[in-house]
Amino acid sequence: MNTRAPSPPSLKDLRKLTPARIGLGIAGASLPTSALLEFTLDHARARDAVHAVFDASAVMASLGALGLEASCVSSRAADREQYLRRPDLGRMLDPDSRQLLLRAAGAAHQLAVVIGDGLSPTAVHAHAVPLLQGLMACLAADRIAIGHAVVAREARVALGDEIGAVLGARMVAVLIGERPGLSAADSLGVYLTFAPGVGVTDEKRNCVSNIHRAGLGYDEAAFKIAWLIREGLARELTGVALKDDSGSRMPRSIAARSGPT
Structure with a gap:
């Protein structure tokens, strides 16, 4: 009985496992037309x-509609062009927005949520609210309430530090559009900072990223974020000192899912 050794994996097989641009082929000295058109389309989607x-x-x-008290603020970047050219302005509240939050601030609370446009408003429109809905359900199980929600225009991640400090929140969660890539133009990231304040540096944050239809699903992302919030509040820290150990406690029904529903 003849037994033939299995054929080694081909580049075509490898392409099924990743959205990375590999094994595109050649046409003369150039890419095939289909690969070039796909690249051009994805580049246009990222710019858009x-x-x-x-x-x-x-x-x-x-x-x-989710029952959250919310305020709408802006950074000091006057428009999109200035936002892209001056990242520092996207990290500071404009004076009117700061006054608005000061008036809205009440008793200190555990958690403030900021939804910022970031570098992909497209991602925020697609994923922020569905993710937040799942996150609220996870937090409710731990009796953690969102004290205030803020929608921020022309926002960078660090804008959440000033917002959280003004509101008197122990922790701030920033849901923000990530820099678009050629495989995902609508990726959402969530950044968690305990004891937010102006000048907090990035090693003090935890990040759950790559939330989109072909990436991390809403259920799994909400579970991870809720775990980090709960542990961060309990240990009074976030960042490099708080390791994500949520995977060992993740329900099997969530771990089996591959993307947002």
Whole structure:
């Protein structure tokens, strides 16, 4: 009986396992037309995601439907062009927004949530509210309530530090559009900072990223974020000192899912 050794994996097989651009082939000295057109389309989608108009009013309405008290603020970047050229301005509240939050601030609370456009308003429109809905359910099991929600225009991650400090929150969670890539123009990231304040540096944060249809699913992301929030509040820290050990406690039904529903 003849037994033939299995054929070694080909580049075509490898392409099924990753969205990375590998094994594209050649046509003369160039890429095949199909590969070039796919690259051009994905590049255009990434550019469109960066420059998409952020519909803050729609996000505010969705937060209201979830029963959250919310405020709408802006960074000191006057427009999208300035936001892209001056990252520092996206990390600071404009004076009117700061006054608005000071008036909204009440008793200190455990958690504030910021939804910022970041570098992909497209990602925020697609994923922020569904993710937040799942996160609220996870937090409710731990009796952790969102004290205040903020929608932020022209926002960088560090804008959440000033927002959290003004609101008197023990921790801030920033849901923000990540820099678009050629395989995902709508990736959402969530950054968690305990004891937020102006000048906090990035090693003090935890990040759950790559949340999109072909990446991390809503259920799994919400579970991880809720775990980090609970442990961060209990240990009074976030960042490099807080290791994500949520995987060992993840329900099998969540771990089996591969993407947002």
